[in-house]
Amino acid sequence: MWKFIVRRMLTTFPQLILLSVIIFLMAQAMPGDALTGLVDPNVDRAAIEEQREKLGLNDPWHIKYADWVSGLLQGDLGQSFRYKMDVTDLIEQRLINTFWLAVATLLFTYIIALPLGILSGRYNDTLLDSSITGYTYIGFATPLFIFALVMLWVFGYQLQWFPTGGSVAPGLEAGSMDYILSKVNHLLLPALSMALIQTVSTVQYLRSEIVDTKQKEFVVTARAKGASETRVYNRHIFRNSLLPIAAYFSYEITLLITGTIFVERIFSYPGMGQLFLDSIVQRDFSVVTAVVLLFGLAAILGALVSDIILSIIDPRIRIK
Amino acid sequence: MTQKLLEIKNLKTSFRIGDEYYAAVDDVSLTLNKNEVLGIVGESGSGKSALAFSIMGLHTRAKMEGNILFNGKDIVNISPAQLNQLRGDEMAMIFQDPLTALNPLMEIGAQISETLILHRPEMSQKERKDRVIELLTMVGIPRPEYVYEQFPHELSGGMRQRVIIAIAIANRPELLIADEPTTALDVTNQAQILDLIRKLKNDMGSGVILITHDLGVVAEMADRVAVMYAGQIVEIADVFTLFENPKHPYTRSLLTSVPAEGQDKLLVIQGIVPSLQHLPREGCRFAERIPWLDSSAHEEDPVLHEIEPGHFVRCTCYKHFHFQDEAKEAQVHGDTRSK
Numbered sequence: 156m157w158k159f160i161v162r163r164m165l166t167t168f169p170q171l172i173l174l175s176v177i178i179f180l181m182a183q184a185m186p187g188d189a190l191t192g193l194v195d196p197n198v199d200r201a202a203i204e205e206q207r208e209k210l211g212l213n214d215p216w217h218i219k220y221a222d223w224v225s226g227l228l229q230g231d232l233g234q235s236f237r238y239k240m241d242v243t244d245l246i247e248q249r250l251i252n253t254f255w256l257a258v259a260t261l262l263f264t265y266i267i268a269l270p271l272g273i274l275s276g277r278y279n280d281t282l283l284d285s286s287i288t289g290y291t292y293i294g295f296a297t298p299l300f301i302f303a304l305v306m307l308w309v310f311g312y313q314l315q316w317f318p319t320g321g322s323v324a325p326g327l328e329a330g331s332m333d334y335i336l337s338k339v340n341h342l343l344l345p346a347l348s349m350a351l352i353q354t355v356s357t358v359q360y361l362r363s364e365i366v367d368t369k370q371k372e373f374v375v376t377a378r379a380k381g382a383s384e385t386r387v388y389n390r391h392i393f394r395n396s397l398l399p400i401a402a403y404f405s406y407e408i409t410l411l412i413t414g415t416i417f418v419e420r421i422f423s424y425p426g427m428g429q430l431f432l433d434s435i436v437q438r439d440f441s442v443v444t445a446v447v448l449l450f451g452l453a454a455i456l457g458a459l460v461s462d463i464i465l466s467i468i469d470p471r472i473r474i475k
Numbered sequence: 476m477t478q479k480l481l482e483i484k485n486l487k488t489s490f491r492i493g494d495e496y497y498a499a500v501d502d503v504s505l506t507l508n509k510n511e512v513l514g515i516v517g518e519s520g521s522g523k524s525a526l527a528f529s530i531m532g533l534h535t536r537a538k539m540e541g542n543i544l545f546n547g548k549d550i551v552n553i554s555p556a557q558l559n560q561l562r563g564d565e566m567a568m569i570f571q572d573p574l575t576a577l578n579p580l581m582e583i584g585a586q587i588s589e590t591l592i593l594h595r596p597e598m599s600q601k602e603r604k605d606r607v608i609e610l611l612t613m614v615g616i617p618r619p620e621y622v623y624e625q626f627p628h629e630l631s632g633g634m635r636q637r638v639i640i641a642i643a644i645a646n647r648p649e650l651l652i653a654d655e656p657t658t659a660l661d662v663t664n665q666a667q668i669l670d671l672i673r674k675l676k677n678d679m680g681s682g683v684i685l686i687t688h689d690l691g692v693v694a695e696m697a698d699r700v701a702v703m704y705a706g707q708i709v710e711i712a713d714v715f716t717l718f719e720n721p722k723h724p725y726t727r728s729l730l731t732s733v734p735a736e737g738q739d740k741l742l743v744i745q746g747i748v749p750s751l752q753h754l755p756r757e758g759c760r761f762a763e764r765i766p767w768l769d770s771s772a773h774e775e776d777p778v779l780h781e782i783e784p785g786h787f788v789r790c791t792c793y794k795h796f797h798f799q800d801e802a803k804e805a806q807v808h809g810d811t812r813s814k
């Protein structure tokens with residue numbers, strides 16, 4: 156199995172390089188450069204040109220790419236035009252916020268999906284199954300940005316159970332218990348909104364896979380051994396039904412990224428998705444580039460984790 | 476002195492299709508003694524496997540009527556927990572398709588151990604592993620310690636069938652049901668697997684129900700043979716009587732459909748086993764395959780007649796059926812059908 160994991164990790168390097176090249180070329184294709192808009196228009200054009208030469212802006216693209224990548228490797232994502240600060244510093248806190256939002260959403264997604272999928276698959280074609288399947292259809296049909304707004308209106312404004320914006324209540328000392336609780340409290344509603352919608356595909360995958368697996372012959376073998384129904388489900392059917400869920404995990408990460416962009420905006424949650432939208436609107440290109448790079452990185456790592464989970468569950472894809 | 480191990484009385488197993496129940500096994504009665512091999516033969520769809528699954532209680536959505544007495548306990552009306560105690564312990568089954576009958580995500584050792592865990596919980600881990608290695612050796616698997624940690628996809632079909640047999644015999648069952656154990660295997664493996672089943676049966680003194688559509692296998696293995704057609708037993712006799720002196724038209728057509736030396740033409744009866752929904756429920760179920768026999772030849776409500784000790788035949792039509800003479804007619808009949 157280790158052989159498989161190492162080999163799979165090695166394949167992420169070309170993916171990362173390709174990602175960085177694409178993002179770099181797209182950034183290059185955008186109009187203007189680091190000096191545009193930063194410099195007093197009255198400055199002599201020759202002086203600007205001299206400055207460009209000094210900053211390496213006139214170098215061929217591969218040299219600029221090498222410069223950029225070596226900066227990336229040292230944690231230098233450039234300067235934000237708008238905030239006049241290092242992109243790294245700008246992103247740090249938001250990245251942490253989005254990370255916890257994503258973790259909470261994933262947690263909720265699987266907490267909802269596993270029991271519903273298992274019940275629905277085990278007792279298929281019963282009333283219970285129909286109600287769960289009904290929920291998944293509603294989930295498929297509801298756009299996240301509308302559902303999140305409704306959740307915000309009902310639980311945030313009407314019932315006032317949850318805060319309606321931000322990532323933490325003001326005036327709390329970072330690291331204290333109150334601070335952490337406040338953070339969690341701010342996370343719950345956006346994470347739940349996203350999970351309730353995005354979990355439906357996992358529920359459906361799990362259901363259909365269980366319905367499929369329980370007709371397989373090795374299940375009959377297990378029953379013929381004298382295994383109880385509970386044991387048959389837990390030991391034989393469930394594990395065999397997890398394969399597509401594990402494979403779907405990488406797509407789940409991608410969904411999560413697009414989901415955070417909507418949800419963070421709606422709940423005014425200061426995270427990467429919010430920053431992404433703001434920086435596009437404000438033409439803060441170095442921030443856009445950095446955020447897209449991190450999103451791409453997350454998607455590649457999601458696929459990696461997904462494959463590693465698969466190899467742990469399924470011996471057939473391991474390399475001996 | 477023979478001891479009765481299994482006694483099936485008027486078993487009827489029905490499946491629901493739409494709003495109605497259709498019997499896949501209809502009025503089947505038979506007995507099996509200890510240390511005896513009962514062959515059950517018949518075409519696909521004749522209810523052989525449905526009968527085997529009924530005995531093991533493996534049908535999840537079937538209606539079962541009648542009695543299956545196993546060591547005096549009636550399996551038809553037993554609780555699931557009691558059934559689970561019997562399955563894999565006192566009775567076990569060897570499955571048809573070794574490629575799908577093993578869990579692809581579990582090590583071989585774990586799959587065999589499971590049946591020991593369920594029925595011999597007092598065994599220590601060490602004892603269990605030793606027993607699994609012993610079983611793997613018994614079924615003729617080379618390098619058992621290595622195979623113990625392998626997964627099904629790393630083994631060949633013949634090896635997997637041996638693993639399935641190892642699972643079945645792990646707790647020395649009194650009743651072993653082999654559901655077409657060699658159908659999916661190549662000829663060399665077939666002979667080896669049959670030898671293995673026979674040897675294990677002799678060692679353990681178990682009663683074996685051998686389901687097959689291969690008459691050669693039956694001739695080689697069985698003590699008695701039951702022939703099934705359309706969910707019913709049409710003839711049952713000891714193996715010599717059945718091959719020497721078959722009575723029922725269906726049995727006789729089965730026997731003549733096996734190529735023999737010096738025979739240049741196979742005599743066959745046209746038609747197929749009707750599907751579950753289209754079975755004739757009244758009268759002789761074989762009547763429509765031998766339409767040239769007058770309806771008076773059949774019984775109105777055919778039952779099994781004991782024509783000599785231990786030899787039962789269903790319906791009276793066998794008395795009027797003469798295969799050699801009718802065969803020509805059968806083929807002519809087939810020709811007209813195909814036109």
